[in-house]
Amino acid sequence: MFLSLVLGAPASAQIIPAQPAPLGPKVPVGSGVCSPEKSCADLAPGMIQSALGASPLEENLRILTDTIGGRVTGSPAAHRAANWAVEKFRAAGVDDIHVEKFMIPIGWKEGATHLEVLSPEPFVVHLVSIGWSPATPPGGVTANVVDVGAGDDAGFAKAGDATRGAIALVHTEVLTTWNDLSNEYTVHPVILGRAIKAGALAVFWMSTRPNLLLYRHNLSINGEIERLPQAILAREDAERFARLLGSGRHVRVHLDMPNHVSGPVESENVVAEVRGREKPDEFVLLGAHLDSWDLGTGALDDGCNDAMLIDAARVIHSSGTIPRRSIRFVLFTGEEQGMLGSAAYARAHRDEMDGLLAAVIFDDGNGPITGFELAGRKDVSTAVREALQPAASLGVKEFTLDGAGDTDNFDFMLQGVPTLVAIQDPANYMLNYHAASDTFDKVDIAELKRHVAIAAITGFALADRPGRIGPRQSRAEIEQLLKDTGLDQGMRDDGFWPLWQSGKRGRLP
Numbered sequence: 236m237f238l239s240l241v242l243g244a245p246a247s248a249q250i251i252p253a254q255p256a257p258l259g260p261k262v263p264v265g266s267g268v269c270s271p272e273k274s275c276a277d278l279a280p281g282m283i284q285s286a287l288g289a290s291p292l293e294e295n296l297r298i299l300t301d302t303i304g305g306r307v308t309g310s311p312a313a314h315r316a317a318n319w320a321v322e323k324f325r326a327a328g329v330d331d332i333h334v335e336k337f338m339i340p341i342g343w344k345e346g347a348t349h350l351e352v353l354s355p356e357p358f359v360v361h362l363v364s365i366g367w368s369p370a371t372p373p374g375g376v377t378a379n380v381v382d383v384g385a386g387d388d389a390g391f392a393k394a395g396d397a398t399r400g401a402i403a404l405v406h407t408e409v410l411t412t413w414n415d416l417s418n419e420y421t422v423h424p425v426i427l428g429r430a431i432k433a434g435a436l437a438v439f440w441m442s443t444r445p446n447l448l449l450y451r452h453n454l455s456i457n458g459e460i461e462r463l464p465q466a467i468l469a470r471e472d473a474e475r476f477a478r479l480l481g482s483g484r485h486v487r488v489h490l491d492m493p494n495h496v497s498g499p500v501e502s503e504n505v506v507a508e509v510r511g512r513e514k515p516d517e518f519v520l521l522g523a524h525l526d527s528w529d530l531g532t533g534a535l536d537d538g539c540n541d542a543m544l545i546d547a548a549r550v551i552h553s554s555g556t557i558p559r560r561s562i563r564f565v566l567f568t569g570e571e572q573g574m575l576g577s578a579a580y581a582r583a584h585r586d587e588m589d590g591l592l593a594a595v596i597f598d599d600g601n602g603p604i605t606g607f608e609l610a611g612r613k614d615v616s617t618a619v620r621e622a623l624q625p626a627a628s629l630g631v632k633e634f635t636l637d638g639a640g641d642t643d644n645f646d647f648m649l650q651g652v653p654t655l656v657a658i659q660d661p662a663n664y665m666l667n668y669h670a671a672s673d674t675f676d677k678v679d680i681a682e683l684k685r686h687v688a689i690a691a692i693t694g695f696a697l698a699d700r701p702g703r704i705g706p707r708q709s710r711a712e713i714e715q716l717l718k719d720t721g722l723d724q725g726m727r728d729d730g731f732w733p734l735w736q737s738g739k740r741g742r743l744p
């Protein structure tokens with residue numbers, strides 16, 4: 236969400252394929268016995284074999300997506316997903332499996348959204364409310380639709396006074412690249428601000444996907460309610476409105492969006508651990524998010540990575556070797572509302588942050604993983620590159636200083652912890668992003684199995700390394716990092732900066 240800033244050219248990684256090595260005798264986890272001589276490089280071939288072979292991965296993901304389905308934060312489905320994760324972590328054999336509850340400020344569910352075209356002629360319009368949009372007044376609203384072009388100053392100027400009391404129709408480009416996506420999160424809140432200033436009573440966003448495909452997300456941060464009712468209109472329907480308006484016809488509609496908005500509701504993160512043998516209180520965190528949107532079943536975003544991490548836990552456990560430090564697996568909720576679960580986790584575990592060596596996050600779908608973004612932490616790049624050499628044969632070769640405030644690494648970065656976010660080929664991510672089409676059939680299971688191996692090796696390598704990859708930064712150092720990377724400006728633009736300044740998010744002064 237929100238922003239993505241390129242902070243430097245990709246660092247060139249040394250490529251040293253892992254040498255196959257025979258696995259030694261297995262040692263049961265928790266027995267207190269360990270094989271300190273077995274390095275990650277020694278273990279990697281066995282982990283790869285275990286990840287690529289027969290596993291519960293596909294069936295686990297099928298249950299999460301097909302049986303449980305879309306899992307909006309705070310919903311009964313999200314709770315069922317948490318139970319699923321607990322059960323599957325248990326089957327993976329790891330320790331200390333539990334949920335950690337937290338509150339989100341507002342619960343939300345779409346009502347029976349309906350649009351009636353009153354003029355010039357009735358026709359069916361496909362639309363959905365965006366997430367966390369307020370409801371329209373009881374009985375709905377009757378209003379003109381006004382074309383504000385791309386929603387820039389020129390577009391609103393051209394529409395002029397007609398926007399007051401009307402619904403602003405905003406044109407969009409088709410989403411195809413990661414840049415398009417970060418651009419959307421940067422630009423749309425600004426457009427919304429213009430619509431409010433112009434006196435619009437609602438906004439219609441043209442779908443960024445063709446063929447009547449609809450999707451849902453929110454623009455507000457920190458779980459807040461949106462400032463104006465907003466809906467996504469099927470691209471074809473929105474274009475039809477635009478053509479009618481362009482030819483001088485009046486478009487008048489009745490919009491009813493009776494969304495259910497509640498007070499604070501409970502949500503939960505799911506946590507599991509492989510306890511380290513030497514310094515169990517120091518740990519590497521492997522994370523993905525369990526919540527999703529609900530038009531589809533959250534397969535690419537981010538269900539595949541939940542199932543992937545659970546299977547990585549199985550692979551590490553079944554290797555029979557215990558790393559020096561602990562590996563903690565956390566499946567967050569509230570990500571889609573502004574990384575609320577990871578923020579809650581970082582806050583609740585503030586006292587443990589000195590022991591958190593790195594937070595490694597997977598949240599870019601199912602396209603091949605090519606490396607990791609290090610969010611500006613130049614000081615850790617050599618150590619990370621060396622540690623992850625055993626994963627080079629799986630394609631992990633690219634280490635960049637890029638960073639973004641768009642996924643669950645964000646609050647750990649704000650705690651001064653080094654973070655790694657998997658860099659992935661977009662593959663089929665953009666077309667299906669938050670859409671009705673984000674379903675099980677979009678996931679390439681063979682690819683996902685490779686990612687299980689990558690996650691297992693990454694977690695083990697970082698946890699088993701004799702030293703840390705880098706220090707925890709002080710608040711002053713974090714602030715300098717934000718400035719150096721330009722993330723501070725992004726945080727000012729989208730409203731995160733006051734949360735950092737007040738200590739609501741990030742390391743305390």
Ligand SMILES: [Zn+2]
Binds near residue numbers: 524536570598
């Ligand atoms: Zn996601």
